[in-house]
Amino acid sequence: MPGSEEVRRPAFDNKIHSPLSEERQRAIMKNNRHLLNCRKQFFLPRITGLRLRSIYSIGILFLWMTSCKQAAKPSSHSASGKPIAAKTRLLYSKGFTIEYFENYKLVKIVNSFSNKTDTLQYVLVQRGTPAPKNYPGAQVIQIPVQKLMVTSSMHIALAEFAGAADVITGLAESKYITSPVVRKNLATGKVAEVGNGSAMNYELIISMKPDLLMTMGSPDAPIARYQPLTGAGIPVMMNAEWMETDPMGRSEWVKLMAALLNKEEVVNPKFEAMEREYNRIKDLAAKVTNKPEVVVGMPFKGTWYVPDADSYLTQFLRDAGASYHWSDVKSTGSLAFNFETVAPVALKADFWINMSNARSKEEIAANDQRYTQFNPYQKGTLYNNNKRLNDIGANDYWESGAVHPSLILADLVKIFHPELLPGHQLFYYQQLQ
């Protein structure tokens, strides 16, 4: 369908400057569905078993302090004196756009879950001002959002990053949370559990009247599924941060949260500081000449899922100065290999990372005695991303880690090239003993 891409992805407003060429944008759009499938596939085995994710405020504090050093940027209040906060611009994300207008912001999220790719539109209207009429089909959200319901720990991480975890009033799944604020609110009843797994309690949600329900877009959950909510006047936002192909793109969804909360002034400098830190570490690692071979993941029942060229994890490995055997193989986000394909690589690798939920060498051996013959096992270079697993089995790597890629990169560089970051203490990763 020639031209339909234009419709799907309206021309960028001049307020948004994307570093991506129009052509690349288009290619990305084309690939979106495919990417999606992959991200999904990749994502699932990743969090296998542990179902981890969560937030922690230490990371945030750390970044907060760094960001404080960079003096606050001049804020751009709108000339009319309307409460329009600072604007934000997107540099990495391929999944959404934000445009700023007089008393509202227009957010478009790529929706590649139905049969054809198109964008979901959201009009973010300043509370108390009239909503624009020229966006038929767009959902209207009153901002700043004061009551937010979320369905993924990533969303909690976004709110924590913006320093506003308190706006969360409902959760779909209370099991895998790290954020102390949200856990405390859950205990005191300020946050309600409004769903369990894939089942949402629509009646409870409607009765609680949130300003917005944020969900994870997925092929099996089209927006039509939420008709009972949208029909009742509760906007539903389908986030797709997990389909971003690079870590910075994933974390950039904090800017969407900023737009929803009118907290651009808080989030922008924080994000920029994080971005600078990421690039600083990346530049350090770019100078290394020896790139250790890394093997990723844990096989299950003879199948070993490893990330492919488009996976954000592969991007991490590239940026951390490591060599990864399948870094150029394009697939659907992850590659489902049989054991014997990965075994020759694992036998000789220098490092083995992200072994599902294993917490000791013993557990790895208990999973399958054959793993003990891998070089990383023999050398003791096993690193798993579950250092911040909390008492309820939630892993902060999947929560705050999603919005702090610089910390994850620092961990990886520290693992692969300890001499580059002598002062860094591993934050999300731990060496298995």
Next chain:
Amino acid sequence: MTVATHTATGKYQWAASVTKLTALFFLLLIAFITDIAFGSVSIPLRAVLDIIISGKAGNEAWIYIVEEIRIPKAITAVIVGCGLPVSGLQMQTLFRNPLASPSILGVTAGAGLGVALVMLSAGSITTIYAIKELGISGSWLLLLAASLGAAFIMFLIIAISARIRDNVIMLVVGVMIGNITLSVISIWQYFSAPEQVKDYLLWTFGSLGGVSGSQLYLLAAVVAAGLLISFASSKMLDTLLLGEHYASTMGLTVNRTRLLIIGSTSLLAGSITAFCGPIGFIGVAVPHLARSLFNTSDHRMLIPACCLMGTSLMLLCDIIAQLPGSNSVLPINIITALVGSPVVIWIIMSRNNLKNSF
């Protein structure tokens, strides 16, 4: 009605059957070597044979692949190929129903229940940690859960079967218990996160590649015990085919026989499901193949025939599932049904002697 009527033709048949068994044995050997020789990583046949015989080769990775991956997998295929068809054969004879299978009594579903308990009840993740404190973790934990689940359903079935005299009622009760178990699992799935459901789904696809080392010995020992019981009860199975009333007038204690058969089936199906996941199809199909090919309902012949044919078929399915030359692997469950069904349809239709057996 060929049972227990060994006349002159019976003796001739016996000799022919032994020839067929020998031929099947060689087929099995070829399939075994082929399964080890082919895989994603291409290793010359010469090197493979060297590794099997002397354990030496120029390439370290090759030794690892052959010794640690391919041979355990092939042996698992042999164990599964013996155990499931024999337990299917017993169920078909006990219930005199050509559609009966090892999973008919819900033992497989019981193993699934155990696995679901570990994988899906994430809310009780702390409980799992508690179990881990006991020193059981990883695949052993899964194994323990599956075995306990299968054993639980097995004892339930045995307890019920001791009270129910009619096999048809027993069959219906078994199917219903299986259904109850499956719906309990479904409830868990419904309330679980997608990634957990995916884990569980992967398990239900079945796999031969996850068993190695001491687990392999354990599986082999349990299945061997089950097979021994089956073989020892082959005379009783023959008698059962005449009908329960007739069998009891011939001096068979039907109830005790039934316990023995259900027990050995549970051992076979339960342990294999615990280690490899629910592998479908060959349990139903191979007994028919064996009956068709050997044209007999003598269990002393059918049991070894089932073992040999089942093994060859499992190895063949594994070769196909590995998609030689590619890097991925298909779930074994898909292949057994996809490849096996046409074979069974063809043999049964061409020989058209299925009815004689029941």
